Amino acid sequence: MFRVRQIFTGVAAVLFLASAVAFQNQENDVSTKAELGEKLFADPILSRGKAISCASCHIPAFAFADTAAFSIGDKGTRLSRNSPALTNLSGRPEFFCDGRAASLEEQALGPLSTHDEMDLPVEQAVERLKQNPFYSAAFQKIFKTEVNQTNLLSAIAAFERTLETTDTPYDRYLDGDENAMTPEAVRGRILFIGKAGCATCHSGEDFTADRFKNIGLFNGQNLTDAGRYKITRDSAHIGLFKVPGLRNVAVTAPYMHNAMFKTLKEVVQYYNTPDKFVSNSINRDKSLGSSLNLSDSDVNDIVAFLEALTDDRFKRK
Incomplete structure (x- = not known):
């Protein structure tokens, strides 16, 4: 009985590992910066406590705006401004309500590093992604290099540039x-x-x-x-x-x-x-x-x- 159970357990383990590898391979099936950026946009891995993602405050179903008056940050802090929509921004020269960012890449960095928002310094975000098997492989595949600040922000901005809408x-x-x-x-x-x-x-x-x-x-x-x-x-x-x-x-x-x-x-x-x-x-x-x-x-x-x-x-x- 022990021998049968041991063999069965070994087979189950092999099947589990095979399934995990297949799932991982499927998850790694991103071929563009924008596809990688979309995954990052929806992943709470980019907030300190892994409590929120970009999509928490910029909800896709609502033109990437928030339905709440003021969004809630990673630590439960209520933010001071209403989250703006993110559609049709590819041609804009300034970002945020006060225009403090001059590119979508710079805009992506803002919430990531802000204490009351995602509160994850970009250096820590990069290291966290390097330790993640999916993202480590995906960045190597798309950028031909490991995760760094430039390609992290580039991926998110590339996704945001796809949010153009004209079917009205x-x-x-x-x-x-x-x-x-x-x-x-x-x-x-x-x-x-x-x-x-x-x-x-x-x-x-x-x-x-x-x-x-x-x-x-x-x-x-x-x-x-x-x-x-x-x-x-x-x-x-x-x-x-x-x-x-x-x-x-x-x-x-x-x-x-x-x-x-x-x-x-x-x-x-x-x-x-x-x-x-x-x-x-x-x-x-x-x-x-x-x-x-x-x-x-x-x-x-x-x-x-x-x-x-x-x-x-x-x-x-």
């Missing part, structure tokens, strides 16, 4: 399908470009002029977050934040860096009458100096247009 009702409308957008969205587009003046800041293919604007949210009460000023220390930049792109904006609520608006309708209503929401704004842009005189119907139409900027992959069933 708006794009189909531009391509000649007159029925792709609802009548409300068509009217909203006209208001967006014209009466509401939204296109002044939200222009171009991704609906951002790649500039910094003070839309009036800063009134001196939250002295810890004066926007671009924290980076430049230029008093002219107090209250300035990066103008975000609007593609997929309908699935990235709540809105603004401080998550003060829960719906797109509230956002449009704010721009229509900002003084009703924030009093004593400091250094607010002159274009928001008075009401836009939008009717309730106008507001609803603009919201309908913004919803038409949602890529089909993110539409709610």
Whole structure:
């Protein structure tokens, strides 16, 4: 009996090892930087306590934004800004709400090393990946060298550059399908470009002029977050934040860096009458100096247009 059990145990061990090797080989089947970056993006191995991943705060189903007002870091700390969406960033010149990063690689480094976020110095992240059989093999396969800071950030950035979206009702409308957008969205587009003046800041293919604007949210009460000023220390930049792109904006609520608006309708209503929401704004842009005189119907139409900027992959069933 012992001999039979011993033989069976040996066979089981061999089968287990064979299965593990097959699984490992399957897991190692990444052939591009972007595929490797996607795995890293979703893996909590890059946070100190292995509690969160990039995808914890940038949820794929919500255009890589967070549904919470403020994301939670590796140690359970609530962060101070709403996590922005990560789609359609490949052509942007600055990153983060205050523009403190000049490339997607630099942007990827920020949360990784920040104490309240992933809290894993990049040197430690590199060593951790070197000790992991899958990642050690994958980096050798793709980069022909061991894991280092440059290729780690390069892989994550390569994945983020794949998150471009153009399969929207708006794009189909531009391509000649007159029925792709609802009548409300068509009217909203006209208001967006014209009466509401939204296109002044939200222009171009991704609906951002790649500039910094003070839309009036800063009134001196939250002295810890004066926007671009924290980076430049230029008093002219107090209250300035990066103008975000609007593609997929309908699935990235709540809105603004401080998550003060829960719906797109509230956002449009704010721009229509900002003084009703924030009093004593400091250094607010002159274009928001008075009401836009939008009717309730106008507001609803603009919201309908913004919803038409949602890529089909993110539409709610």
